[in-house]
Amino acid sequence: MAIWEDPFQKLSEDLKTTLRPQREWVAGRGLFLLLGHFLSGAGAGTWLFSIYYGLAAGLMLSLGVVALGGVAHLLFLGRFGRAWRIVRQPHKSWISRGLLSMALFLVCGTAYLLLERIGAVSGALGGVLLLLSLVGMAGILLYKGFVYAVSRAIPFWNTPLLPALYIAYGVRGGAAILLVAAALGVGGVELSSLEFIKLWVVVSSAVLVLIYLAGMSSSGVASRRSVSQLLGLRGSASLAFYLGVMLLGLVVPIGMGLFSHYGTVLPWVLGLVGVSSLIGDFYVKYCVARAGIYLPLSGEFPAR
Amino acid sequence: MRYVMVIDLKRCIGCYGCQIACKSENATPPGVFWARVLKQEAGKFPNVRRSSLPLLCMHCQDPACQQVCPTGATTKSDNGIVEVDSDECVGCRYCMMACPYGARYFNAKERSYFGQGLNEYEKVGYPNHPTGVVGKCDFCRHRLEKKLEPACVANCMARARYFGDVDDPNSEVSHLIREKRGQQLHPELGTDPSVYYLPA
Numbered sequence: 001m002a003i004w005e006d007p008f009q010k011l012s013e014d015l016k017t018t019l020r021p022q023r024e025w026v027a028g029r030g031l032f033l034l035l036g037h038f039l040s041g042a043g044a045g046t047w048l049f050s051i052y053y054g055l056a057a058g059l060m061l062s063l064g065v066v067a068l069g070g071v072a073h074l075l076f077l078g079r080f081g082r083a084w085r086i087v088r089q090p091h092k093s094w095i096s097r098g099l100l101s102m103a104l105f106l107v108c109g110t111a112y113l114l115l116e117r118i119g120a121v122s123g124a125l126g127g128v129l130l131l132l133s134l135v136g137m138a139g140i141l142l143y144k145g146f147v148y149a150v151s152r153a154i155p156f157w158n159t160p161l162l163p164a165l166y167i168a169y170g171v172r173g174g175a176a177i178l179l180v181a182a183a184l185g186v187g188g189v190e191l192s193s194l195e196f197i198k199l200w201v202v203v204s205s206a207v208l209v210l211i212y213l214a215g216m217s218s219s220g221v222a223s224r225r226s227v228s229q230l231l232g233l234r235g236s237a238s239l240a241f242y243l244g245v246m247l248l249g250l251v252v253p254i255g256m257g258l259f260s261h262y263g264t265v266l267p268w269v270l271g272l273v274g275v276s277s278l279i280g281d282f283y284v285k286y287c288v289a290r291a292g293i294y295l296p297l298s299g300e301f302p303a304r
Numbered sequence: 305m306r307y308v309m310v311i312d313l314k315r316c317i318g319c320y321g322c323q324i325a326c327k328s329e330n331a332t333p334p335g336v337f338w339a340r341v342l343k344q345e346a347g348k349f350p351n352v353r354r355s356s357l358p359l360l361c362m363h364c365q366d367p368a369c370q371q372v373c374p375t376g377a378t379t380k381s382d383n384g385i386v387e388v389d390s391d392e393c394v395g396c397r398y399c400m401m402a403c404p405y406g407a408r409y410f411n412a413k414e415r416s417y418f419g420q421g422l423n424e425y426e427k428v429g430y431p432n433h434p435t436g437v438v439g440k441c442d443f444c445r446h447r448l449e450k451k452l453e454p455a456c457v458a459n460c461m462a463r464a465r466y467f468g469d470v471d472d473p474n475s476e477v478s479h480l481i482r483e484k485r486g487q488q489l490h491p492e493l494g495t496d497p498s499v500y501y502l503p504a
């Protein structure tokens with residue numbers, strides 16, 4: 001099934017299968033949700049590094065990317081005119097928490113940036129805004145993994161490893177965006193140290209991916225089917241996994257990261273590595289969503 | 305009071321009568337099945353066995369769908385019925401990811417069954433199914449208000465379905481669950497469904 005197709009096309013087939021795939025959060029307009037998750041995570045990561053390196057251009061970029069992520073989230077909704085209602089249940093719903101984090105981040109981050117522009121960021125107000133923007137940023141990095149992880153209906157998602165994986169991918173996405181920005185001429189980025197930090201985050205994310213898949217391949221029947229969708233050569237997401245997640249998202253960034261650590265690499269090459277890493281970030285979100293399989297019902301026929 | 309449904313799998317003949325009765329009663333659009341029947345084949349020739357599992361919203365007492373809903377559109381009434389307020393729903397479909405029983409449907413756009421615009425029946429029924437939101441079985445709330453059983457129960461020709469108040473220890477459903485060992489689907493998830501199955 002092509003990813004832009006309406007999940008309706010496959011519905012009657014899906015309803016008959018024992019291991020039913022989820023499609024609403026990946027196919028058709030579901031792509032907007034994945035884009036939203038990807039952009040908001042990478043944007044939040046960009047904020048983290050921009051604060052660390054004191055990069056005003058990076059801060060602006062971060063706000064823009066998170067705002068785009070927010071728009072993508074809205075475009076996914078069936079009724080985006082009612083989107084404000086999403087903030088009503090932060091005591092129980094991770095989507096509510098995510099939207100509130102995004103709003104807090106965008107408002108406080110913008111105010112902080114404005115203060116910085118007029119040179120008034122060192123006061124108490126600047127400190128409070130910075131703190132609140134960091135709380136919003138942390139919320140954005142955290143919520144996506146938990147949105148998936150609380151679903152007991154889809155065992156492949158129902159693991160505490162997923163939030164850790166999404167945080168790692170958000171952080172490395174931020175570093176990748178700054179590498180691309182540096183290649184495009186945004187000054188002030190300390191390329192060698194940024195690439196070094198990114199290398200470590202990419203290696204950590206590779207380890208997390210491996211632990212995640214190893215854990216899931218020894219779990220129940222639905223999780224095993226999910227893993228085979230990624231690893232099996234005829235799996236529905238295997239091409240995306242091998243090319244997007246493994247090659248572009250892990251092998252290229254790790255290889256080039258090691259190379260640049262021990263040799264000299266031109267900024268534009270690092271920019272390309274950043275693009276490759278970002279493609280990998282998107283595909284990890286795509287693959288996790290695409291491999292989501294519901295707990296079987298027919299295997300559960302009550303019998304004496 | 306807590307409404308429950310009991311489905312006797314020994315009596316169920318897998319005729320899809322409940323699925324059609326629900327469609328007809330609730331005028332659900334194409335691609336929306338508030339009640340459906342899942343078939344399963346087991347064993348090896350010549351010892352094969354075909355069984356049917358009628359499914360609908362389980363009206364869980366600890367509903368996973370309600371726990372994740374960010375708008376509060378999904379609620380549970382005092383009588384145990386879990387409902388979706390389509391005026392509150394934003395169509396985020398988080399409830400569909402959380403429901404372990406495949407009970408929810410997203411009505412993406414208006415679709416007619418016969419391809420040339422809506423027929424008279426669809427024109428009457430479809431306003432109850434707004435697009436861009438999620439819907440599901442409500443135990444035929446409109447029939448319960450008239451003291452009628454849900455359509456799937458009333459129309460089951462094999463009399464495989466029973467409906468009643470499980471809080472009343474003398475009700476038929478209470479007796480059946482107690483004496484015929486009624487089972488819930490995926491009890492390990494802690495959702496406490498209000499649909500019980502009597503073993504085949």
Ligand code: SF4
Nearest residue numbers: 361362364367369403
């Ligand atoms: S069956 Fe699904 S939709 Fe129905 S109450 Fe339970 S969790 Fe909610």
Ligand code: SF4
Nearest residue numbers: 373393394396397399
């Ligand atoms: S789709 Fe509607 S009912 Fe379901 S979780 Fe979102 S707002 Fe709630």
